[in-house]
Amino acid sequence: MDELRQKVATVFAEAGTEMDFSKVKSISGNTFEKSATVRAWNDELNDLGKKHDDMQSVLKAAQRAQVSPDAREGEKGSQHEMKTQGRKSFGQHFVESQAYKAKNGHIGPEATLDVDLKSILTKDLMETTDGWAPETTRTGRVVDYVTRPIQVIDLIPQNVTNQSAVVYMEETTFTNPAAEVAEGGAYPEAELNLTEQNSPVRKISVFLPITDEQLEDVGQVRGYIDNRLPFMIRQRLDLQILSGDGIAPNLEGLLTKSGVQSIAKGLDATPDAIYKAMVAVRVTGQGMPNAAVFHPLDWQDIRLLRTADGIYIWGNPSDAGVSRIWGLQVTEAQALTQNTALVGDFANYCELAVRRGINTQVSNSHDDYFVKGKQAMRADMRAAFVVYRPAAFCKVTGV
Secondary structure (H helix, E strand, O other): OHHHHHHHHHHHHHHOOOOOHHHOOOOOOOHHHHHHHHHHHHHHHHHHHHHHHHHHHHHHHHHHOOOOHHHHHHHHHHHHHHHHHHOOOHHHHHHOOHHHHHHHOOOOOOOOOOOOHHHOOOOOOOOHHHOOOOOOOOOOOOOOOOOOOOOOHHHOOEEEOOOOEEEEEEEEEEEOOOOOOOOOOOOOOOEEEEEEEEEEOEEEEEEEEEEHHHHHHOHHHHHHHHHHHHHHHHHHHHHHHHHOEOOOOOOEOOOOOOOOEEEEOOOOOHHHHHHHHHHHHHHOOOOOOOEEEEOHHHHHHHHOOEOOOOOEOOOOOOOOOOOEEOOEEEEEOOOOOOOEEEEEOHHHHEEEEEEEEEEEEEEOOOOOHHHHOEEEEEEEEEEEEEEOOHHHEEEEEOO
């Protein structure tokens, strides 16, 4: 992957910001052939990146097999939920029954009636406004409000904690004077220092007031709210992972975390700047970058990059294209500040530690809700977001 990345980086550097492939000397051919070569390299990078991601998944599966007893108990609970979800509910049995199908289908003999049309043409016309008004029933579908989807959480490895904070030790001094010595010579002295670090667990919560009648009269309401309130919690968590300022009760996100590297795009082409961020993660942060996060409008500019003579670099418009750059998985996140990209080793140096998963409750004890026939539905979760090595992440500004 590094060898291919270096080849592509050389091509972009030779083409310059105007993407003039006629200036490229590292590969031969006309501009069309050169851009085709770059696309072929990029396709190979994508294949290698997918293989790398698959190997990471196998590694994570092996690591999960060694988690704490508390985590295994949580996994058992999840397996129980999956088994329960696999069973048919009462409603499923009902709609699949012959009685329900017969009611909704056209079963039984048809009857015909011969009528002399002349005998009724002089009568009043039976129509909707002067007859039986048609019954209308809602489909049951609820069209969600236009809002930002959840896009970043799935990038972050997740674990469980039973503490109020995730506390760990960070090696803050590493002096390695190891050297060859003559017989009887003095050994060089090393130095190691550790510092305790912690990421506190924070609570994200929301509640919704609702009347008794609404819950009783519309059976779909409870399920609808059970879905939307947890979505609100996860949407807020998605934002906090990127840009939380760390001031209690906020989590501290990747864009504001002290120690996260930052480079400016400057006069570089955007792919060049992303590659430089990858190098910074590897050299300074000693990490292995596995993903790049872009605002959708910024990724659009990269996907539409063309050579000076109009050839699309990331594939023709007729192709679906790939959400990868330099072999890295690309995640489009609307919660990310526009004109800023983020590259990092998400697989190894950050973690979402869940103290308590999303919990929903209903009560009429809020204020004077009991005497007014109202209820409060609430949802919350407690979690800590830990960035173990900030230097394993790099922001690219001015994208």
